Ligand SMILES: Nc1ncnc2c1ncn2[C@@H]1O[C@H](COP(=O)(O)OP(=O)(O)OP(=O)(O)O)[C@@H](O)[C@H]1O
């Protein structure tokens with residue numbers, strides 16, 4: 001009883017300072033989400049799903065301060081031809097953004113969409129998030145649906161000529177941003193979404209994704225180098241027949257990051273790849289929590305997560321493949337690996353398979369290891385200095401995750417960020 | 427060129443002496459061969475010279491053109507011109523063979539204060555050298571040694587040697603795992619590099635390789651020492667009679 005009461009009061013304390021936006025069709029969805037949140041309560045340390053990651057700084061009422069960080073390198077994706085949309089501390093900034101019109105897609109702000117009576121996002125906002133609350137609860141996502149202050153409704157009806165690039169600027173040491181995006185990819189449509197930047201001192205982001213039959217969505221994100229920033233993000237995706245969703249996330253620094261992905265393969269022959277590369281040292285805690293449900297025939301899912309940790313950093317991976325009855329010919333692959341550059345760092349992993357169909361091929365593996373001394377010596381014996389050789393092996397370790405990025409320019413941009421992270425630590 | 431004097435080496439982790447006073451001197455332009463029973467310390471000698479961890483030099487010295495090899499890091503030894511073709515080449519998943527070669531070539535050039543090789547020159551050079559060793563473009567693209575057959579790995583070692591143009595080449599059982607044709611290819615590769623300024627130390631169990639790469643001097647190593655040194659005829663003797671006679675001779 002005491003426990004439940006504590007959870008309730010902590011949850012109420014967190015939402016006391018938040019205001020549920022009124023008006024429009026989202027209000028009902030927000031009220032539902034608030035009810036969901038209240039029923040679940042925010043996570044506590046002893047919750048099984050939060051065994052490896054302490055949720056307290058994500059749930060506490062007061063925003064933990066995060067110093068601003070101005071990297072000397074040029075911003076990632078800035079050399080690309082893209083449609084740039086900027087949020088500063090979680091608030092859309094029209095002045096810094098491009099015009100939102102682009103052929104093949106409509107983009108609106110959440111508040112504007114909400115007051116449009118007949119709207120495509122009406123069936124999706126909060127709906128995919130609610131589906132993702134079973135069988136495991138994700139209270140931060142419910143909080144997000146209820147209290148999101150901004151976000152984009154992205155409706156992809158064709159094949160836009162350039163990627164849509166969301167840039168999250170962190171400008172206040174105590175900003176607490178809650179963003180909620182909804183993306184719908186219509187049959188046969190295809191788009192690339194980019195996200196980058198630290199966003200806020202504390203960032204709660206939710207993206208609901210519906211990819212219709214034959215649609216394709218590529219999502220590449222880079223989470224920003226501010227050392228003290230915190231983030232909890234959720235992807236909720238539902239995939240139709242022969243659709244494709246590929247997500248890659250680069251995380252460099254950040255004191256605490258929890259990235260959750262909940263993907264349902266609901267149409268036959270659909271494909272989902274969720275990949276991540278993270279590099280961190282010192283006060284760095286990175287958690288990838290993924291749940292993929294195969295609920296159709298002949299679908300493919302891949303989870304590829306690689307973490308480079310040093311100087312006391314912690315990496316977490318919780319990944320599950322659930323193959324429902326009848327989801328025959330499932331091809332599920334999951335790998336999570338960490339490279340520990342010193343003895344202080346740790347990797348905690350919980351890979352899971354749950355299979356209720358008989359004709360499936362699923363594999364999963366999780367490893368944790370140091371630099372291969374034999375390979376290091378081999379490189380050095382050819383004249384490559386120890387530092388450069390270690391970097392080369394580190395990038396090689398990350399390669400399987402980076403290879404999940406289809407676009408070579410984007411992949412090159414990501415690799416250059418990894419290289420400079422390594423170079424700064426020589 | 428390579429001077430090894432009274433070299434004593436034990437394992438770092440255990441109290442096990444492996445090299446018990448090796449004396450050996452390889453002159454520029456010469457090919458020396460080392461033969462000897464399994465476990466006599468041949469690979470250990472090559473590893474110690476190239477700077478692998480895990481060994482402790484308890485006595486003696488090794489110099490390359492007067493430089494104290496044992497005081498240098500492995501990469502410094504490489505830049506100084508030492509090359510070891512490994513008995514067991516290492517697989518490196520995720521690192522492309524080309525990237526590996528280019529990184530190595532340019533790292534050595536940089537260490538010597540030379541200009542880096544341009545991408546175009548490098549490509550041209552690799553293609554020519556690879557072709558001579560019958561290494562195809564596909565193999566160059568693959569990760570270093572990953573999925574290579576035993577013979578392909580050995581040819582890849584020789585390709586690296588050819589690209590790096592070291593002055594002192596140590597070949598540890600480069601012939602093992604090679605078929606007859608590959609043996610010829612590899613030997614031709616080695617012979618093409620033979621010149622006035624370059625020394626070779628060829629570790630092998632078989633006379634066969636020495637038919638192709640004609641040694642000037644042959645050493646027999648046993649129990650951590652060079653126990654006998656002679657001309658090419660010594661290899662023939664081993665081939666015919668094994669080591670028994672030589673071993674008893676010394677005792
Ligand atoms: N790291 C090690 N740990 C334990 N023993 C070792 C180690 N390295 C070498 N040895 C031992 O030292 C001895 C010499 O080994 P080495 O590999 O140098 O022999 P070799 O002459 O190259 O043999 P081969 O002809 O079989 O290749 C062997 O008894 C070997 O088992």
Ligand SMILES: [Mg+2]
Nearest residue numbers: 468469470513
């Ligand atoms: Mg050996």
